[in-house]
Amino acid sequence: MSRRLTVRRHLRPWQAVGLAGTLFCALVVLAGAWTRLMDAGLGCPDWPGCYGALVVPDATRAAAHSPEVPLEATKAWLEMLHRYLAAALGGLALALTVAGAWLRRRVAGYPWRLTLVLLAALMVQGAFGAFTVTFKLWPQVVTLHLLGGLTIMALFLWLTLRLRRLAAGAAPQGRPRRLSAPWAVAVALLVLQLALGGWTSSNYAGIACQGFPTCNGAWTAALDWGEGFHLTQTVGPNYLHGQLHAEARSAIQVAHRLGAAALLASLLLLGLRHRRDRRLRPWVWLALGVSLAQAGLGVANVLLWLPLGLALLHTAGAVLLVAAMTLAVWHRRWAPAAVSLPEPRKEWIHA
Structure with a gap:
């Protein structure tokens, strides 16, 4: 052997x-x-x-x-x-x-x-x-x-x-491909959205905005961005149930929604970019599909007032999204050269 x-x-x-x-x-x-x-x-x-x-x-x-x-x-x-x-x-x-x-x-x-x-x-x-x-x-x-x-x-x-x-x-000396700018943007937006999700949860802002797509019945709700993203909060108080006022929490919730929209748009562009790549296309569409499901869970949590089971499922969606994006990035970096789908044949019918 x-x-x-x-x-x-x-x-x-x-x-x-x-x-x-x-x-x-x-x-x-x-x-x-x-x-x-x-x-x-x-x-x-x-x-x-x-x-x-x-x-x-x-x-x-x-x-x-x-x-x-x-x-x-x-x-x-x-x-x-x-x-x-x-x-x-x-x-x-x-x-x-x-x-x-x-x-x-x-x-x-x-x-x-x-x-x-x-x-x-x-x-x-x-x-x-x-x-x-x-x-x-x-x-x-x-x-x-x-x-x-x-x-x-x-x-x-x-x-x-x-x-x-x-x-x-596989040959250990093989070098992975570098990520292009659209891929880097998608990864950065994913990290940002995960951070916004954690910030929303840790500040108890999950239902700071009632209703969707508006926030508390208005498109331009009262939002306190400065206090909502004041990253030098005092260490010492007990932050159980949060310390921020309503307008600050609403700003955090709106930012999380905007981050979700930006991530979806980025993944959709990646999907369209690689729609003819047989090896990479399934993984990009998987990440996009999980992101869509995750957005749906976020909307449901707002409309149903954050039930515990659905809130946990939203975290599970974040876990699946990270796994799906990791797989997509892996196949982008290590997959062989792209194999494109053939162009659809055009058949002309002569009278």
Whole structure:
């Protein structure tokens, strides 16, 4: 058996681990969203334990540890479950780093640097998890924490695709294509829209505008853009349920809507640009389709006054959108040269 074939077989289990990490990270993001939607982000007043314990204690011990924060057992358990899942994800990344990247760092083309970046990103994400509690749901930290979770999921997926390509015997020295300006704009708009979504959620602006497409029955509603995007808010107050006034929250909601429209337009242009590329077209249209569904969920959340299940589904849509865009970018960078569809034949009927 050739050495190359042996290496390829040894990579397959780690490819499966990378895919498991992608799915598990999506679960952690959704668990964090559910914790936030249930107002359980401060269910435990300390970190990494809960009232000084590794499991949720009884009311007596909780009162002795933090008498100013009464124990709400359900919220505390939701918060701790999220932490347990995040810790397990960190252990998975550590296994990928030690048993995967370190032991195979001499294998030509093995993405060990990407694995180290993934582990470092998880460590930073853990710090933001701590800051979320210690800064009492400060919107800047909560938004960055959400972006960090989605970034880690994209890194897991990218690592899986790299391992799959290597296991399939692709030439490790091949260079990916650079992203063109329309692709760079689409990626930038996606990141901006995710940040706006996190900012909307962390400032409790999900239903600041009643009705759609107007905001509170008007096209030019009273909007306070300066206060809504005042990024140097004071650290210290408890930001549970938000601190901004109605006009500031309305401005955030309108910005999120405008960001969705810009992202949809960008993805539509990409779809039209690559409509004749057989290899790339399905992935671009997938990203556009998920974006359309996500926009529909956003509208439904506004019209139905943000029901919990639908709000969680909106976060799941963001997860799927990141995955779809990651796949589209991957195929843009690594797919072979475009194969265009043939021009439709013109048949002339002579009288």
